[in-house]
Structures are given as structure tokens and as C-alpha cells.
Amino acid sequence: MLSVGSKAPEFSLYATPDQKISLSEFRGKRVILAFYPADWSPVCSDQMALYNEMLKYFHKLNAELIGVSVDGKWCHMAFSHDRNLHFPLLADFEPKGEVSEKYGVYDHTVGECKRALYVIDEEGVVRWAYLSPTGVNPGADGILNALEEMDQVAENDLNN
Amino acid sequence: MSLRPPVSADDHSSGKNDAPIELVEYGDYECPHCGRAYPILQKLQHKMGDDLRFIFRNFPLAEMHPHAIMAATAAEAAALQGKFWEMHDIIFEHQQELSGHALIDFAEQLKLDVNKFANDIRSQALADKVEEDFESGMRSGVNGTPTFFINGVKYEGSWEDEDLYEYLQAVLKDI
Incomplete structure (x- = not known):
């Protein structure tokens, strides 16, 4: 996985059948990337x-949640609709797993993402990374x- | 993972306060797994008697279960009239029918002051209480319902059949 302090790689993936989302659009916000x-x-x-x-609760902490898997955009749309999800699911579908690979969470043996979480800060830097058992x-x-903790650090920086 | 915050006087608990085992459930009244756990927990409480203190905290998954928050609030409203567990039980026994009318019916069956109950279920204070429970679950690492904590530590094992009972018996021996 990417180490804490490293720059989160840019990506641009389909969130809906006709709309892509890029990481850089979220500059100024925190991003929770949930690979599954x-x-x-x-x-x-x-x-x-x-x-x-x-x-x-994530929004209160200035964070947006994004899910990522290798499923295609139409599959994501159906899943999201069925489960009433209110956050984007990105399709790391073509080339398959390219973004997951960049984030060090692609499982080649099964051709799926591992179950992994990243918290990326307002400047696009990885601040927390966690790999969960699948x-x-x-x-x-x-x-x-x-x-x-990021809030705490920011507060301390202001006080110093 | 541990329970944050620990059990306090704000919680609904059944059994002796100084029981050696404190079992906390984070549950959702409309969740079928919680419904399945309900009779198992009833039996568990019966079998363990004074060795067990059981606490219920709300963890309604509202996007999935449209009646979950209202049911949670109904139990909190019943608590204001001293009948939390009675409402908790009747809701789990009628999980398939949790409309607003059904909840009022339950209040009547429990001989609650129904006007007060109907007002209380709309109160912000009770909505806040349910939300505080949810938030504490989030912080404690609850990842679905039901999630159990035994003496403050998250229980990862099975709660089916006799599994939880047997586990708790083993814990008791070590105390």
C-alpha cells in the first residue's frame, strides 16, 4: 500500500454511465477511498x-467518501440504486484494476481489489492507510x- | 476494539449492575439478524441470571430499514414511562409491522400514556439519544447489527444457538 505522507495518485474513473470523477476535483476536501x-x-x-x-459524520469532518471496485459502471449503478447509496462508486474497470494497482491494493489472484481504506487530506496527501482482511x-x-487526528494536528499547528 | 463510551446510567440495562458479565448489544429493531438474536438473548438472560447484565444500544441502519429510527425512538419514549424493555420486547416480537400505527398500538398494549408517548417520539431529545447511541457504536467499531461487547471488548465470535452462552460461561470461569 502507499505509505502515509505520500502523494495520492491522480485518477479519473466513471462514477455513472456518463460521468467521470477525478481525485483532483476534491482538492480542499478530505477523501476517504474505500476499495472493496x-x-x-x-x-x-x-x-x-x-x-x-x-x-x-464524514461530512462534518470535511470528508467525502468514495467507493472503488473493478465492477463496471452499470453494475455500480444497479448496486447503488438497490442499496440506496448516497456516495459515488467508481469503476476501476478499464484497464482493469489500474487505479487499485497504483494504490497497491489490487489482488491479481482473484482479479479484484483488496478491502482497503485510505484517508487523503485536503492537499491530496495520504494520511491514513488500512488493509483489512478480505x-x-x-x-x-x-x-x-x-x-x-488530522483536526487535532491542524489545531496544534495553528496554536504553535 | 473497545466500547466508547463505557456503559453508564444513561444506558438501558437489565440485570444486576454488579454482575460479572456486562453484555452490550448494538441493535436495529428492523434488522432480521437482531430479530433472530432476540429469543437467543432472552434465553441467555434467563439462564445466566445474576451473572449477566444486558445493555441495549441503538444502531439503526435507516437507509436500509425505514422504520428503524422510529422504532428506536418508540423504545426510548417508553423508557420515559419506565417501560423500555417491555417496548423493546414487543417491537422485536412484531418486527414485520413497525408502522407508526403499530407503535401506538404497542404503547396502548403496554398501558402507556399514549398522548405523552406520541409527543415524545417526535421530540428532538429522543432523536438525539438514538443518534448518540449510533455515534458511540461507530466509534466502538460496530460494523453491522447485532454487534456485541463483552465487558467492554468487541465480541467477534458467533452468537447463534448456544455459542454465546458457552463463550460467556468460559469467560465466567476466568473471572
Whole structure:
């Protein structure tokens, strides 16, 4: 995985059948990148449903959530619609897994992303990275801790 | 992963306060898994008696379960009239029918002051209480419902059948 402090690689991937999203669009905001193996699979569904309930808390901490898997844009659209998700799912579909590979979370043996989380700061720098066992839903406590720690650091910088 | 914040007087608990085992459930009244866990937990409480203190915290997944927040608020409103567990139980026993009318019916069955109940379920204070529970679950690493904490530590094992009971018996032996 990318190490903390490194620049998060730029990407531009389909979020809907006709719209792409790039990381650089989020400059000035924090980004939570949630790589996950597959739409519809049980653990991924639970994890995305869980984060879907927490968007308000992420927004309060100036963070936007983005899901990434190798599923295609139409598959994402159906999954997102079925689960009532209110955040973008990006299709790392063509060339398959290219972005996941750049982030060090592509699993070549199964041809899917690993279950991994990144928190990227307002300047596009990786501030937290976590690789979860594929079968385990990592919850959100790590993400929240990372975001709050960033607030703490920012506050200390202001005071010094 | 540990429980944040720890159990306090603000929580709904059943059993003796100084019981050696403190079991916290983060649950969603409309979640089918929680519905399945409900009779198992009832039996567990019965079998463990004074060895167990059981606490329920709300973790409604509202996007998936449209009645979950209202049901959670209904139990909190019943708590204001001293009948949290009665409402908690009746809701889990009627998980398929959690409309607003059904909740009012439950309040009538429990002989609550229904006017007060109907007002309370709309109060901001109770909405905040449910949300505080949710937030504490988020911070404690809850990743689905039900999630259990045993003496403050997240339980990753199975709660099906006798599994949780057997695990708790083993914990008891080590205390």
C-alpha cells in the first residue's frame, strides 16, 4: 500500500454511465477511498451500507467518501440504486484494476481489489492507510480516528 | 476494539449492575439478524441470571430499514414511562409491522400514556439519544447489527444457538 505522507495518485474513473470523477476535483476536501472486492457480495454490501449511514459524520469532518471496485459502471449503478447509496462508486474497470494497482491494493489472484481504506487530506496527501482482511468489514472507527487526528494536528499547528 | 463510551446510567440495562458479565448489544429493531438474536438473548438472560447484565444500544441502519429510527425512538419514549424493555420486547416480537400505527398500538398494549408517548417520539431529545447511541457504536467499531461487547471488548465470535452462552460461561470461569 502507499505509505502515509505520500502523494495520492491522480485518477479519473466513471462514477455513472456518463460521468467521470477525478481525485483532483476534491482538492480542499478530505477523501476517504474505500476499495472493496465486489458489488453485491455480502461483506461489501454490509460495509457500504454501514458507511452510507455515516456520511453525515464524514461530512462534518470535511470528508467525502468514495467507493472503488473493478465492477463496471452499470453494475455500480444497479448496486447503488438497490442499496440506496448516497456516495459515488467508481469503476476501476478499464484497464482493469489500474487505479487499485497504483494504490497497491489490487489482488491479481482473484482479479479484484483488496478491502482497503485510505484517508487523503485536503492537499491530496495520504494520511491514513488500512488493509483489512478480505472477509472482515473494518467498520468506521479507524476512519473517524484518522480524520479527528488530522483536526487535532491542524489545531496544534495553528496554536504553535 | 473497545466500547466508547463505557456503559453508564444513561444506558438501558437489565440485570444486576454488579454482575460479572456486562453484555452490550448494538441493535436495529428492523434488522432480521437482531430479530433472530432476540429469543437467543432472552434465553441467555434467563439462564445466566445474576451473572449477566444486558445493555441495549441503538444502531439503526435507516437507509436500509425505514422504520428503524422510529422504532428506536418508540423504545426510548417508553423508557420515559419506565417501560423500555417491555417496548423493546414487543417491537422485536412484531418486527414485520413497525408502522407508526403499530407503535401506538404497542404503547396502548403496554398501558402507556399514549398522548405523552406520541409527543415524545417526535421530540428532538429522543432523536438525539438514538443518534448518540449510533455515534458511540461507530466509534466502538460496530460494523453491522447485532454487534456485541463483552465487558467492554468487541465480541467477534458467533452468537447463534448456544455459542454465546458457552463463550460467556468460559469467560465466567476466568473471572
